[in-house]
Amino acid sequence: MKKLLLAASAAALLAGTWLAPAQAEYLKEHRGGTIRLLARSAAGTLDPHINYTDQGWQMYQPIYDGLVAFRKAEGIDGFTIVPDLAEALPQVSNDGKTFTFKLRKGIKFSSGQDLGVKDVVASFQRIFKISGPTSGTFYAGIVGADKCLADTKSCTLEGGVVGDEAAGTITINLTKPDAEILYKLALPHAVVLPADTPAEDMGSKPIPSTGAYMISAFDPNKGMTVSRNPNFKQWSEEAQPDGYPDVVQYDFGLSEEAAVTAIQNGEADWMFDALPSDRLGELGSKSVDQLHISPLSAWWYAPLNNRLAPFDNEKARQAVAYAVDRNTLVKLFGGKVLASPVCQVLPPDFPGHEDYCSFTKNPGAKWSAPDLDKAKQLVEESGTKGQKVTIIVEDTAISRSIGVYLQSVLTTIGYVADVKPISSNIQFTYIQNTNNKVQMSVTQWYKDYPAASDFLNILFSCASFREGSDASINIAGFCDKDIDAKMQKALDLGVTDQKAADKLWAEVDKQVTDKAPAVGLFTPKRLDFVSKRVGNFKFNRQFNWMITQSWVQ
Amino acid sequence: MSNEAVAMPRKTRGPWAVAFAKLATDRAAMASLAVFLLIVLACLSAPLYAKWADVDPFASTLDAVIQIDGADVPVMEQSTEGLGLGYTPLGPTWRLGNYFLGADSQGRDVMARMLYGGLISLLISGAATIFTLILGTAAGLIAGYFGGVTDTVLSRLLDVLWAFPIYLLAISLSIVTIAQGISIGPIEIESGSLWLPVIIIGIVYVPYVARPIRGQVLSLRHSEFVHAAVNLGVPGWRILWRDILPNITTTLIVFVPLMMALNMLTESALSFLSIGVQPPAASWGTIIQDGQALLYTRPLVALVPGLAIAVSVMALNVFGDGLRDALDPRSKVRLGRD
Numbered sequence A: 001m002k003k004l005l006l007a008a009s010a011a012a013l014l015a016g017t018w019l020a021p022a023q024a025e026y027l028k029e030h031r032g033g034t035i036r037l038l039a040r041s042a043a044g045t046l047d048p049h050i051n052y053t054d055q056g057w058q059m060y061q062p063i064y065d066g067l068v069a070f071r072k073a074e075g076i077d078g079f080t081i082v083p084d085l086a087e088a089l090p091q092v093s094n095d096g097k098t099f100t101f102k103l104r105k106g107i108k109f110s111s112g113q114d115l116g117v118k119d120v121v122a123s124f125q126r127i128f129k130i131s132g133p134t135s136g137t138f139y140a141g142i143v144g145a146d147k148c149l150a151d152t153k154s155c156t157l158e159g160g161v162v163g164d165e166a167a168g169t170i171t172i173n174l175t176k177p178d179a180e181i182l183y184k185l186a187l188p189h190a191v192v193l194p195a196d197t198p199a200e201d202m203g204s205k206p207i208p209s210t211g212a213y214m215i216s217a218f219d220p221n222k223g224m225t226v227s228r229n230p231n232f233k234q235w236s237e238e239a240q241p242d243g244y245p246d247v248v249q250y251d252f253g254l255s256e257e258a259a260v261t262a263i264q265n266g267e268a269d270w271m272f273d274a275l276p277s278d279r280l281g282e283l284g285s286k287s288v289d290q291l292h293i294s295p296l297s298a299w300w301y302a303p304l305n306n307r308l309a310p311f312d313n314e315k316a317r318q319a320v321a322y323a324v325d326r327n328t329l330v331k332l333f334g335g336k337v338l339a340s341p342v343c344q345v346l347p348p349d350f351p352g353h354e355d356y357c358s359f360t361k362n363p364g365a366k367w368s369a370p371d372l373d374k375a376k377q378l379v380e381e382s383g384t385k386g387q388k389v390t391i392i393v394e395d396t397a398i399s400r401s402i403g404v405y406l407q408s409v410l411t412t413i414g415y416v417a418d419v420k421p422i423s424s425n426i427q428f429t430y431i432q433n434t435n436n437k438v439q440m441s442v443t444q445w446y447k448d449y450p451a452a453s454d455f456l457n458i459l460f461s462c463a464s465f466r467e468g469s470d471a472s473i474n475i476a477g478f479c480d481k482d483i484d485a486k487m488q489k490a491l492d493l494g495v496t497d498q499k500a501a502d503k504l505w506a507e508v509d510k511q512v513t514d515k516a517p518a519v520g521l522f523t524p525k526r527l528d529f530v531s532k533r534v535g536n537f538k539f540n541r542q543f544n545w546m547i548t549q550s551w552v553q
Numbered sequence B: 001m002s003n004e005a006v007a008m009p010r011k012t013r014g015p016w017a018v019a020f021a022k023l024a025t026d027r028a029a030m031a032s033l034a035v036f037l038l039i040v041l042a043c044l045s046a047p048l049y050a051k052w053a054d055v056d057p058f059a060s061t062l063d064a065v066i067q068i069d070g071a072d073v074p075v076m077e078q079s080t081e082g083l084g085l086g087y088t089p090l091g092p093t094w095r096l097g098n099y100f101l102g103a104d105s106q107g108r109d110v111m112a113r114m115l116y117g118g119l120i121s122l123l124i125s126g127a128a129t130i131f132t133l134i135l136g137t138a139a140g141l142i143a144g145y146f147g148g149v150t151d152t153v154l155s156r157l158l159d160v161l162w163a164f165p166i167y168l169l170a171i172s173l174s175i176v177t178i179a180q181g182i183s184i185g186p187i188e189i190e191s192g193s194l195w196l197p198v199i200i201i202g203i204v205y206v207p208y209v210a211r212p213i214r215g216q217v218l219s220l221r222h223s224e225f226v227h228a229a230v231n232l233g234v235p236g237w238r239i240l241w242r243d244i245l246p247n248i249t250t251t252l253i254v255f256v257p258l259m260m261a262l263n264m265l266t267e268s269a270l271s272f273l274s275i276g277v278q279p280p281a282a283s284w285g286t287i288i289q290d291g292q293a294l295l296y297t298r299p300l301v302a303l304v305p306g307l308a309i310a311v312s313v314m315a316l317n318v319f320g321d322g323l324r325d326a327l328d329p330r331s332k333v334r335l336g337r338d
Helices: A002-030 A054-060 A117-129 A145-150 A181-185 A256-264 A277-286 A314-323 A326-333 A372-382 A397-413 A424-430 A456-460 A481-496 A498-515 B003-007 B015-025 B027-044 B046-053 B110-146 B148-163 B166-178 B195-204 B206-221 B224-231 B236-272 B284-292 B300-327
Strands: A034-039 A068-070 A081-083 A091-093 A098-102 A161-164 A169-173 A213-219 A223-228 A247-252 A291-295 A298-303 A339-341 A388-394 A416-422 A443-446 A518-529 B065-068 B071-074 B076-078 B087-089 B182-184 B187-189
Touching (some): A034 A256, A117 A145, A117 A161, A117 A169, A256 A277, A277 B087, A314 A372, A314 A518, A326 A339, A326 A397, A372 A397, A388 A424, A397 A416, A456 A481, A481 A498, B015 B027, B015 B300, B027 B110, B027 B300, B046 B110, B110 B148, B110 B195, B110 B236, B110 B284, B148 B206, B166 B236, B187 B195, B195 B206, B206 B236, B236 B300, B284 B300
Parallel strands (some): A034 A247, A388 A416
Antiparallel strands (some): A068 A081, A091 A098, A161 A169, A213 A223, A223 A247, A291 A518, A298 A518, B076 B087, B182 B187
């Protein structure tokens, strides 16, 4: 792991040197103005330790900082971890269980307070004190986390996060080595906030930040104003670069149709929500220069309940996987430009991904066509023909149409199927809870960080399944002890040899795919529509478009 | 003039004949009835139309190709300009039996779905009307006739129902039952069943029928013929069945078209919100919902069912008004909370 970290630091240094003059020149020329963004609604709480949405995480990038960060670079370079508030990547000792960071000096919060070691220690405690959504998963390996999870209010993380004010260092001790800890520390849930930030969800109240920008106004029903942090001085271009616009004005409430029109008319610069499907043709032909298509590390899939009939039968699950025409689903999503057929778990260009598809007409590396004969034969063999299946989908145009299509497929291969669209606000938790006896559903998974375990271990490990809980992310209820052991082995191997671990993850991916706990549908792409005046559009694979790295004048 | 002629008993028409004769002269009501019957007939022909057109209005047919003037035309056409983003469903061909109104986002024949959707909308609104009338009449008769505690309890229950905004109540009930259906003792209704919207719509409108019926029964309860029957020892249920019910029949008949119009609107609203008729089944509300995502490119998919609802509801309302005027010109039966 040490070798990997050193290599990453060297690459980061080289890239920074190369980029510096260009950014300085551009900043002089294009600095200023207000960039106007639109979204149908706010992303929920402003609290970065709690907010767990794409929309929120994207906006936090120029605002908050952690000890380390994902590099603010275009494309897959955005998966690289670079030091942020820490001077350098941590010193790793104690067999990969201790990480020592040296905090940069001279950084101030937007409130004027100096950043200090105590802020870092308090921020880690706060993750647990507020019962952060990932406190029990991402950060549960920190020494003392178990006590904090049991008694959140009096969390001290004693022995887990140790600050040394004099030396300006923070030491994080883990109970066991974790190859992914730096990714987890670079997420918004681990950003550093002032030590006196109340240990409660701050909701609509902005928290002072260290980044190039700060949240200066917020009304969840109207919008958010993000302006320059007066105390910001760029310390690392790749971790927290200065931005171009003076103000980011994010307005909420406009429908997608109205947002498209506003951008076309130059009244807004970008919209967060997906473009309405019936405007795609028009925009794709008339506004080509304003569209940006970027790959996503995401997976649209249909979990099949491995603990309920008919999908407690492996052959029944495989039958569905054979029968689904991924090209049709791609068509429903907007065409090949916006999605690619898939039948395995790990997305393309992702660590551990090796092209593989067993459930297709000609099994091999890629999906080619559905095999309905094989599917019908498997349904016969499984003895589940004629059984009732209900598909639970989100009440959105795309999800509903995918549900209706899947209903047709199930009917064709011999099931009596119906579709139930339920509100997007509750569908994701509803399908997780075993009490709701969901047989099949349609959902999506977007990576938290670029590691195979974020898909395979989270979605299909025995530990991710919780009976009767709304937070049972293993929606399929899949639990295979052998595959589980292999996943654990891959996690352990990642600490010393990530390449070998990724090989192992590729095997796990194939094994999970073959067991068909869920049917892979397609890999989506992100389509960003910007106004004519937006320049320097850069898409980061970790947190999407880097808003303040674009200019509007 | 002979005395004989004066003594001859004159043949007079009964009240029903008079009412129907009066209704027959109401041109607006008769035209509305004709329009509504045409819609009903068209909807009843849905299975025949689908068979004739050789289409499955419920299955996704995204790869279908049809023939127009000898040329193959895909039902879903991919944009070929620029980036080639998105697919656009076939527009109206204006050829009966061949995607007359075009296709929806699943490549299904909109005309066939319109007819099936109408059939389901009519069935649900009709069945819900019967359900409402039975419950509302029973509640109104019992409360009005027996009075006292029975009346107080029933009236307060109706008041509770009445206190909720109708759509809010219908939406709440639908959301609660949409995923798991209804299971009360021996009564089990599956979540996808069409009986669910029937029962929900039927229940929320009960006070609209029960309250005016109760008022009429209260007044009839104190009429001489009812007093006479009571004094003769006729049992209460028999008085209700033989003496009171026949006297409120005209009111009930007037309620039928008016309630049906209201129910049709409610069913469409619930289906539009995905909590009424469930996909892939169609109702005019679900077709509007499907068409919502196509408003920019294929507005007819949403406009046609909207128009069908508007015409049907208007026809039912105009006919209902005519029926009320014909059966009981003094009646003040109006649906609503005035």
